[in-house]
């Protein structure tokens with residue numbers, strides 16, 4: 001038994017399932033999760049002294065690699081002034097100005113503490129603004145763990161195989177309508193079923209919580225048109241894609257303008273942060289400017305703002321990062337596709353820029369149902385093979401791989417060798 005096993009044995013006695021977020025558990029793999037001690041660049045080290053190439057990247061925010069020096073320095077410097085004031089600060093104004101000056105569809109923004117909070121609050125603002133109650137989400141998209149959004153959710157909900165969460169009263173989900181990702185007709189049908197009642201359509205512009213599922217050509221544009229036609233707001237959940245696909249996130253990458261956007265951990269470079277923003281007249285509904293209440297002692301926390309603003313400024317000033325991530329994605333995921341072809345493996349690789357997934361599915365994965373058809377036992381074998389060979393993946397078929405600028409060509413080659421090893425076995 002290693003230290004990870006020891007720690008897990010202790011953890012399960014005091015923490016439900018031994019983890020503070022279900023996606024960290026190695027449930028399907030049948031072993032203790034690796035307990036992590038530190039991370040640097042593209043590497044992560046567990047408490048047993050094992051070194052892995054990391055493709056979790058703290059679920060996205062480590063776009064520049066772990067422990068990026070400028071971010072670390074900004075955190076240390078900010079700590080000298082105290083950790084939290086629960087009062088207004090200059091740096092949160094700078095953060096808001098920076099985002100609004102550089103993201104055309106964000107005229108005003110409010111900081112919160114997580115993606116879950118960002119989505120919950122954006123939806124409340126959308127309802128307050130439109131005076132409508134219903135929302136449309138997509139099966140397999142994950143928007144955090146607030147009650148109304150756990151319906152047919154992706155990520156850990158999908159991994160656990162439970163369609164919806166227990167403990168959510170029916171009343172909380174009665175206004176949540178579920179459409180099929182990449183299927184505009186399913187959205188139109190819901191809008192027609194409840195005319196003048198839908199406040200917002202919320203979507204992950206790239207599905208990245210049922211594995212990676214790219215939007216088909218015309219899907220996001222079609223959502224924009226439908227929302228305009230039915231007087232409904234379009235919300236892009238950019239918790240994963242924001243500042244990753246392009247500085248302006250998926251909205252810029254695909255050239256479709258949402259009314260509102262939600263961000264998560266990426267705004268804090270890994271510190272606990274989220275944000276929601278959008279058109280001024282919608283955001284002016286939020287308290288104390290307007291009647292939609294939303295609050296938080298730690299919102300705009302100065303340490304988190306220092307880390308986040310440093311990373312965002314770096315990304316803005318080095319936009320070549322996005323070309324680099326695109327090229328790395330093509331190299332890694334494109335070569336994985338080649339390996340599948342060469343070895344006659346009937347599986348799929350989906351990818352958009354630095355995000356990607358191998359699906360152990362024999363048909364094209366374009367939505368929740370086709371993602372669900374994946375062979376999760378085969379994935380577990382693959383995961384274990386990769387882990388034993390020094391590659392740290394999310395322990396679920398239904399999560400994305402994240403590349404950072406710290407993943408060098410040599411590191412990608414090394415990863416591909418291990419992938420090849422599995423499929424030629």
Ligand SMILES: N[C@H](C=O)CCC(=O)O
Pocket residue numbers: 021022023024059142155156209239240399
């Ligand atoms: N898929 C999630 C990230 O967006 C996993 C993070 C978590 O639930 O801990």
